Amino acid sequence: MTKFEIVMGTIVVFAASNVFGLIYSYFALYSSIFKRFRIQEKPYVKGIFRKRFPLYLLNVFLVIGLAAGSLYILEDLLDTSFPSIWVLLGQLVFIFLIDDVWFYFAHRWMHENKWALKNIHSIHHRATTPFPMEYLYVHPLEWMIGMIGIAIGVALIFIVMPVNIYVIWLMGLIRNLHEIHIHSDLDIPGLNWIPFMSSTKNHDVHHAKLNGNYASFFSIWDKVMKTEYNEHAK
Ligand SMILES: [Zn+2]
Ligand SMILES: [Zn+2]
Numbered sequence: 001m002t003k004f005e006i007v008m009g010t011i012v013v014f015a016a017s018n019v020f021g022l023i024y025s026y027f028a029l030y031s032s033i034f035k036r037f038r039i040q041e042k043p044y045v046k047g048i049f050r051k052r053f054p055l056y057l058l059n060v061f062l063v064i065g066l067a068a069g070s071l072y073i074l075e076d077l078l079d080t081s082f083p084s085i086w087v088l089l090g091q092l093v094f095i096f097l098i099d100d101v102w103f104y105f106a107h108r109w110m111h112e113n114k115w116a117l118k119n120i121h122s123i124h125h126r127a128t129t130p131f132p133m134e135y136l137y138v139h140p141l142e143w144m145i146g147m148i149g150i151a152i153g154v155a156l157i158f159i160v161m162p163v164n165i166y167v168i169w170l171m172g173l174i175r176n177l178h179e180i181h182i183h184s185d186l187d188i189p190g191l192n193w194i195p196f197m198s199s200t201k202n203h204d205v206h207h208a209k210l211n212g213n214y215a216s217f218f219s220i221w222d223k224v225m226k227t228e229y230n231e232h233a234k
Contacts, residue, residue, distance in 0.1 A: 001080035003072055006165060010068040013169045017176035018060050018136070025049065025133040028184060037186040039204045042129045052137050055123075059136045059143060066147075067172065071165070079162035091167040095153030096217070099175070102149025104221040108214040110142070120145075127183070130207050135179035150175075178217060183207075196220045205229045 110121035127134040182203040198219035206213040212229040
Protein backbone atom coordinates (compact mmCIF):
# COMPACT_ATOMS: atom_id res chain seq x y z
CA MET A 1 0.00 0.00 0.00
CA THR A 2 1.41 3.41 -0.93
CA LYS A 3 1.45 6.49 1.31
CA PHE A 4 -1.13 8.04 -1.00
CA GLU A 5 -3.49 5.07 -0.49
CA ILE A 6 -3.07 5.30 3.30
CA VAL A 7 -3.96 9.00 3.24
CA MET A 8 -6.92 8.47 0.89
CA GLY A 9 -8.25 5.53 2.94
CA THR A 10 -8.07 7.63 6.11
CA ILE A 11 -9.90 10.53 4.46
CA VAL A 12 -12.63 8.18 3.20
CA VAL A 13 -13.16 6.58 6.65
CA PHE A 14 -13.44 9.89 8.50
CA ALA A 15 -15.37 11.71 5.78
CA ALA A 16 -17.89 8.87 5.35
CA SER A 17 -18.64 8.58 9.08
CA ASN A 18 -19.13 12.33 9.35
CA VAL A 19 -21.35 12.54 6.29
CA PHE A 20 -23.43 9.83 7.95
CA GLY A 21 -23.49 11.94 11.14
CA LEU A 22 -24.70 14.95 9.19
CA ILE A 23 -27.48 13.05 7.42
CA TYR A 24 -28.54 11.36 10.67
CA SER A 25 -28.61 14.76 12.41
CA TYR A 26 -30.70 16.23 9.64
CA PHE A 27 -33.33 13.51 9.98
CA ALA A 28 -33.24 13.63 13.81
CA LEU A 29 -33.84 17.37 13.77
CA TYR A 30 -36.12 17.97 10.81
CA SER A 31 -38.10 14.82 10.07
CA SER A 32 -40.64 12.95 12.11
CA ILE A 33 -39.33 9.42 11.50
CA PHE A 34 -37.19 9.33 14.67
CA LYS A 35 -39.51 11.41 16.84
CA ARG A 36 -41.04 8.48 18.72
CA PHE A 37 -37.56 7.33 19.81
CA ARG A 38 -36.55 10.65 21.38
CA ILE A 39 -35.37 10.49 25.00
CA GLN A 40 -35.91 14.13 25.98
CA GLU A 41 -39.17 15.94 25.48
CA LYS A 42 -37.53 19.34 25.20
CA PRO A 43 -37.71 20.69 21.64
CA TYR A 44 -34.48 21.48 19.78
CA VAL A 45 -33.44 25.14 19.71
CA LYS A 46 -34.44 26.74 16.43
CA GLY A 47 -31.54 27.14 13.97
CA ILE A 48 -29.23 25.02 16.16
CA PHE A 49 -27.89 22.97 13.24
CA ARG A 50 -26.62 26.03 11.39
CA LYS A 51 -25.21 27.49 14.57
CA ARG A 52 -23.20 24.35 15.33
CA PHE A 53 -21.98 23.82 11.77
CA PRO A 54 -18.81 26.02 11.63
CA LEU A 55 -17.12 24.43 14.67
CA TYR A 56 -18.20 20.99 13.53
CA LEU A 57 -16.68 21.55 10.10
CA LEU A 58 -13.44 22.94 11.56
CA ASN A 59 -13.09 19.85 13.76
CA VAL A 60 -13.81 17.45 10.88
CA PHE A 61 -11.03 19.01 8.80
CA LEU A 62 -8.61 19.07 11.75
CA VAL A 63 -9.35 15.43 12.66
CA ILE A 64 -8.86 14.26 9.07
CA GLY A 65 -5.67 16.31 8.74
CA LEU A 66 -4.18 15.03 11.98
CA ALA A 67 -5.18 11.38 11.42
CA ALA A 68 -4.03 11.27 7.77
CA GLY A 69 -0.83 13.21 8.60
CA SER A 70 0.09 10.91 11.50
CA LEU A 71 -0.49 7.76 9.44
CA TYR A 72 1.50 9.26 6.54
CA ILE A 73 4.46 9.75 8.88
CA LEU A 74 4.06 6.32 10.53
CA GLU A 75 3.71 4.48 7.20
CA ASP A 76 7.03 2.60 7.52
CA LEU A 77 5.96 1.13 10.84
CA LEU A 78 2.48 0.02 9.77
CA ASP A 79 1.40 -3.41 8.57
CA THR A 80 -0.56 -2.65 5.41
CA SER A 81 -1.41 -6.22 4.42
CA PHE A 82 -4.95 -7.52 4.80
CA PRO A 83 -5.02 -8.83 8.40
CA SER A 84 -5.98 -12.27 9.65
CA ILE A 85 -9.10 -12.34 11.80
CA TRP A 86 -6.90 -12.83 14.92
CA VAL A 87 -4.71 -9.82 14.22
CA LEU A 88 -7.79 -7.75 13.39
CA LEU A 89 -9.76 -8.71 16.51
CA GLY A 90 -6.78 -8.83 18.87
CA GLN A 91 -5.43 -5.39 17.98
CA LEU A 92 -8.89 -3.83 17.67
CA VAL A 93 -10.15 -5.03 21.07
CA PHE A 94 -6.86 -4.02 22.73
CA ILE A 95 -6.91 -0.45 21.35
CA PHE A 96 -10.64 -0.20 21.97
CA LEU A 97 -10.38 -1.10 25.67
CA ILE A 98 -7.46 1.24 26.32
CA ASP A 99 -9.28 4.04 24.50
CA ASP A 100 -12.47 3.44 26.50
CA VAL A 101 -10.67 3.52 29.86
CA TRP A 102 -8.73 6.62 28.78
CA PHE A 103 -11.97 8.30 27.72
CA TYR A 104 -13.52 7.69 31.14
CA PHE A 105 -10.62 9.26 33.08
CA ALA A 106 -10.00 12.10 30.60
CA HIS A 107 -13.70 12.97 30.55
CA ARG A 108 -13.98 12.81 34.33
CA TRP A 109 -10.88 15.01 34.64
CA MET A 110 -12.49 17.60 32.35
CA HIS A 111 -15.37 17.79 34.83
CA GLU A 112 -13.42 17.71 38.08
CA ASN A 113 -10.72 20.16 36.99
CA LYS A 114 -12.42 23.56 37.04
CA TRP A 115 -9.99 25.08 34.54
CA ALA A 116 -10.52 22.28 32.01
CA LEU A 117 -14.28 22.39 32.47
CA LYS A 118 -14.47 26.17 31.98
CA ASN A 119 -11.99 26.47 29.13
CA ILE A 120 -12.35 23.20 27.20
CA HIS A 121 -15.27 20.92 28.05
CA SER A 122 -17.97 23.56 28.63
CA ILE A 123 -18.28 24.08 24.86
CA HIS A 124 -19.46 20.49 24.41
CA HIS A 125 -21.94 20.95 27.25
CA ARG A 126 -23.70 23.78 25.49
CA ALA A 127 -25.56 20.79 24.05
CA THR A 128 -28.17 20.00 26.71
CA THR A 129 -30.50 18.41 24.16
CA PRO A 130 -27.91 16.71 21.96
CA PHE A 131 -28.30 15.54 18.38
CA PRO A 132 -25.91 13.15 16.55
CA MET A 133 -23.31 15.53 15.11
CA GLU A 134 -22.84 17.26 18.45
CA TYR A 135 -20.34 14.55 19.26
CA LEU A 136 -17.86 16.78 17.46
CA TYR A 137 -19.20 20.05 18.81
CA VAL A 138 -16.17 20.35 21.06
CA HIS A 139 -13.10 22.49 21.66
CA PRO A 140 -10.40 21.06 19.31
CA LEU A 141 -8.26 20.34 22.37
CA GLU A 142 -11.00 18.01 23.63
CA TRP A 143 -10.88 15.54 20.76
CA MET A 144 -7.08 15.80 20.73
CA ILE A 145 -7.04 14.75 24.41
CA GLY A 146 -9.52 11.99 23.43
CA MET A 147 -7.17 10.70 20.71
CA ILE A 148 -4.39 10.10 23.24
CA GLY A 149 -6.15 6.87 24.30
CA ILE A 150 -5.91 5.46 20.78
CA ALA A 151 -2.31 6.67 20.51
CA ILE A 152 -1.39 4.82 23.74
CA GLY A 153 -3.04 1.61 22.46
CA VAL A 154 -1.22 1.87 19.11
CA ALA A 155 2.13 2.66 20.79
CA LEU A 156 1.83 -0.36 23.12
CA ILE A 157 1.18 -2.70 20.18
CA PHE A 158 4.19 -1.23 18.32
CA ILE A 159 6.39 -2.55 21.15
CA VAL A 160 5.62 -6.14 20.09
CA MET A 161 4.39 -5.97 16.48
CA PRO A 162 3.40 -3.58 13.66
CA VAL A 163 -0.10 -2.12 13.90
CA ASN A 164 -2.36 -2.99 11.00
CA ILE A 165 -3.79 -0.08 9.00
CA TYR A 166 -7.19 -1.80 8.64
CA VAL A 167 -7.41 -2.02 12.45
CA ILE A 168 -6.82 1.74 12.73
CA TRP A 169 -9.44 2.50 10.06
CA LEU A 170 -11.99 0.18 11.66
CA MET A 171 -11.27 1.65 15.08
CA GLY A 172 -11.82 5.19 13.72
CA LEU A 173 -15.06 4.15 12.05
CA ILE A 174 -16.49 2.33 15.12
CA ARG A 175 -15.49 5.15 17.45
CA ASN A 176 -17.11 7.84 15.29
CA LEU A 177 -20.32 5.83 14.81
CA HIS A 178 -20.51 5.12 18.53
CA GLU A 179 -20.03 8.79 19.41
CA ILE A 180 -22.70 9.76 16.88
CA HIS A 181 -24.98 7.12 18.42
CA ILE A 182 -24.62 8.25 22.07
CA HIS A 183 -25.29 11.88 21.14
CA SER A 184 -28.41 11.09 19.12
CA ASP A 185 -30.95 11.57 21.96
CA LEU A 186 -32.69 8.59 20.32
CA ASP A 187 -33.36 5.29 22.06
CA ILE A 188 -33.70 3.02 19.04
CA PRO A 189 -34.48 -0.58 20.11
CA GLY A 190 -31.83 -3.20 19.34
CA LEU A 191 -28.85 -0.83 19.25
CA ASN A 192 -27.58 -1.53 22.78
CA TRP A 193 -27.02 -5.26 22.58
CA ILE A 194 -23.41 -5.65 23.76
CA PRO A 195 -23.14 -6.49 27.51
CA PHE A 196 -22.22 -3.42 29.58
CA MET A 197 -22.53 -1.23 26.49
CA SER A 198 -23.77 2.14 27.69
CA SER A 199 -27.16 3.14 26.33
CA THR A 200 -27.81 6.40 24.52
CA LYS A 201 -29.66 7.44 27.65
CA ASN A 202 -26.48 7.20 29.71
CA HIS A 203 -24.70 9.99 27.86
CA ASP A 204 -27.94 11.85 27.24
CA VAL A 205 -28.46 12.17 31.01
CA HIS A 206 -24.85 13.35 31.29
CA HIS A 207 -25.67 16.19 28.90
CA ALA A 208 -29.03 17.01 30.45
CA LYS A 209 -27.96 16.91 34.12
CA LEU A 210 -24.17 17.45 34.08
CA ASN A 211 -23.66 14.94 36.85
CA GLY A 212 -21.84 11.58 36.60
CA ASN A 213 -21.96 9.05 33.72
CA TYR A 214 -18.49 9.80 32.31
CA ALA A 215 -18.06 6.50 30.43
CA SER A 216 -18.28 6.29 26.65
CA PHE A 217 -18.70 2.69 25.52
CA PHE A 218 -18.70 0.50 28.64
CA SER A 219 -20.86 1.95 31.39
CA ILE A 220 -19.19 -0.44 33.83
CA TRP A 221 -16.40 2.12 34.49
CA ASP A 222 -18.97 4.40 36.15
CA LYS A 223 -20.25 1.51 38.24
CA VAL A 224 -16.75 0.47 39.36
CA MET A 225 -15.70 4.07 40.14
CA LYS A 226 -19.10 4.96 41.67
CA THR A 227 -19.72 7.90 39.37
CA GLU A 228 -23.09 6.88 37.93
CA TYR A 229 -25.67 9.63 37.61
CA ASN A 230 -27.44 10.16 40.90
CA GLU A 231 -30.58 12.25 40.73
CA HIS A 232 -30.30 13.15 44.42
CA ALA A 233 -26.78 14.58 44.14
CA LYS A 234 -26.42 18.25 43.37
ZN1 LIG B 1 -19.02 15.87 29.95
ZN1 LIG C 1 -21.18 14.31 24.86
